[in-house]
Amino acid sequence: MSKQLEQDLEALKEKVLQMGSLVEESIQKSIRALVERDNRTAAGVIDDDRLVNTLDVDIEDECIRLLALWQPSGSNLRFITTAIKIITDLERMGDLAVDISERTVELNEEPPLKPYIDIPRMAEAAQHMMKQSLDAFVTGDPDLAMKVCQEDDFVDNLNYQIFNELLLYMIQDPKNISRAVRITYIAKYLERIADHATNIAEMVVYMVKGKVIRHLECFPESDAPGQ
Amino acid sequence: MSKQLEQDLEALKEKVLQMGSLVEESIQKSIRALVERDNRTAAGVIDDDRLVNTLDVDIEDECIRLLALWQPSGSNLRFITTAIKIITDLERMGDLAVDISERTVELNEEPPLKPYIDIPRMAEAAQHMMKQSLDAFVTGDPDLAMKVCQEDDFVDNLNYQIFNELLLYMIQDPKNISRAVRITYIAKYLERIADHATNIAEMVVYMVKGKVIRHLECFPESDAPGQ
Numbered sequence: 335m336s337k338q339l340e341q342d343l344e345a346l347k348e349k350v351l352q353m354g355s356l357v358e359e360s361i362q363k364s365i366r367a368l369v370e371r372d373n374r375t376a377a378g379v380i381d382d383d384r385l386v387n388t389l390d391v392d393i394e395d396e397c398i399r400l401l402a403l404w405q406p407s408g409s410n411l412r413f414i415t416t417a418i419k420i421i422t423d424l425e426r427m428g429d430l431a432v433d434i435s436e437r438t439v440e441l442n443e444e445p446p447l448k449p450y451i452d453i454p455r456m457a458e459a460a461q462h463m464m465k466q467s468l469d470a471f472v473t474g475d476p477d478l479a480m481k482v483c484q485e486d487d488f489v490d491n492l493n494y495q496i497f498n499e500l501l502l503y504m505i506q507d508p509k510n511i512s513r514a515v516r517i518t519y520i521a522k523y524l525e526r527i528a529d530h531a532t533n534i535a536e537m538v539v540y541m542v543k544g545k546v547i548r549h550l551e552c553f554p555e556s557d558a559p560g561q
Numbered sequence: 562m563s564k565q566l567e568q569d570l571e572a573l574k575e576k577v578l579q580m581g582s583l584v585e586e587s588i589q590k591s592i593r594a595l596v597e598r599d600n601r602t603a604a605g606v607i608d609d610d611r612l613v614n615t616l617d618v619d620i621e622d623e624c625i626r627l628l629a630l631w632q633p634s635g636s637n638l639r640f641i642t643t644a645i646k647i648i649t650d651l652e653r654m655g656d657l658a659v660d661i662s663e664r665t666v667e668l669n670e671e672p673p674l675k676p677y678i679d680i681p682r683m684a685e686a687a688q689h690m691m692k693q694s695l696d697a698f699v700t701g702d703p704d705l706a707m708k709v710c711q712e713d714d715f716v717d718n719l720n721y722q723i724f725n726e727l728l729l730y731m732i733q734d735p736k737n738i739s740r741a742v743r744i745t746y747i748a749k750y751l752e753r754i755a756d757h758a759t760n761i762a763e764m765v766v767y768m769v770k771g772k773v774i775r776h777l778e779c780f781p782e783s784d785a786p787g788q
Contacts, residue, residue: 397642398638398639398642401628401638401642402634402635402638405632407629408629411625411628411629412625415624415625415628415642415645418642418645418646419645419646419649422646422649501738501739501742504731504735504738504742505735505738508731508732508735511728511731511732511738512728515728515731515742515745518742
């Protein structure tokens with residue numbers, strides 16, 4: 335591999351990681367805004383999405399440029415096509431942080447329904463999965479990627495628990511319904527963020543091993559029962 | 562462009578359309594199963610997802626093969642990288658048809674809550690968007706793609722109406738809640754199917770015009786207010 339191609343691929347890795355950090359920060363902020371009932375932070379997350387979107391377009395263009403310039407084959411080709419797919423997942427994770435913030439602003443129009451305990455746990459797990467899936471991508475580590483897939487069950491189960499708990503709140507008092515439904519949506523958004531991390535991890539396994547584990551061991555898009 | 566490359570790209574278009582037809586059929590069946598309370602058809606949709614997943618993997622491999630073999634540049638390169646992204650959206654639309662069917666099986670455990678009127682309308686619009694976005698891709702028609710983006714508002718509004726209507730059902734009687742929540746999820750899945758069609762349409766505009774309309778005119782991932 336030429337020195338210049340090597341440098342270009344390193345720079346591409348850096349940009350994907352940079353986009354990942356930005357999205358991770360948005361998810362973190364969106365949950366802090368929810369827990370602290372802070373509309374200003376929520377609005378910041380919505381604003382910051384522009385940066386994520388700009389990176390998405392820039393990185394995709396860079397991938398196309400590298401494909402045209404270097405006409406790579408084998409693992410370099412797979413690396414670049416995987417990057418194109420990964421940034422789409424990252425961009426949608428950023429959109430989900432925006433969705434969380436929009437629901438937060440709506441929730442803040444009413445008094446708090448209950449303290450948040452499981453939602454921050456779920457967010458932490460989803461962020462951990464995201465971080466690990468990107469680490470697996472840049473280091474080309476399929477074992478780390480497999481761990482991410484396994485963690486997805488934990489998030490699905492939490493979502494299921496949250497859903498059932500909130501259903502009880504709704505049944506107890508109709509006044510709770512509009513808030514409880516919004517919180518089930520937030521849990522669902524976090525579940526989808528974890529699904530996107532799982533998608534990335536599955537792509538990494540395919541990139542490194544040429545083995546398809548999506549649609550087999552992991553079923554990232556399927557929902558927890560009851561939802 | 563060599564005759565062989567031309568033939569390979571035609572074959573790729575055919576495969577993407579074939580995958581699209583399969584997913585469209587799954588969405589149609591999932592809504593029929595919902596309206597007719599037919600668990601057997603719902604189970605069929607869940608089973609058929611394997612075919613969609615197989616096509617996803619096959620087409621991606623074919624795209625990588627074409628990139629390595631032909632080392633294309635310009636519009637052919639963009640076409641192939643767009644195909645890689647489009648099949649990811651199609652695959653996830655297939656997953657959403659599975660999600661609809663899973664909720665249908667759960668809903669069939671209880672008596673019907675209400676006749677479905679807006680959900681089939683929403684499904685029809687989402688399918689229409691999907692069909693048009695793929696037509697725009699294979700014919701390289703950015704005007705048709707732009708129409709798809711505009712149609713997304715209609716689906717978002719229907720989702721919003723359905724959500725508010727079901728909220729009333731929940732408030733009227735707690736016995737309605739578990740069914741009503743499931744139906745809001747189905748509406749949300751359809752809204753996401755329409756979002757994926759919008760994603761595809763936006764990619765087509767970018768492929769043809771090099772102009773980014775995602776993140777600008779269309780905001781496919783943002784939710785209708787109140788959700």
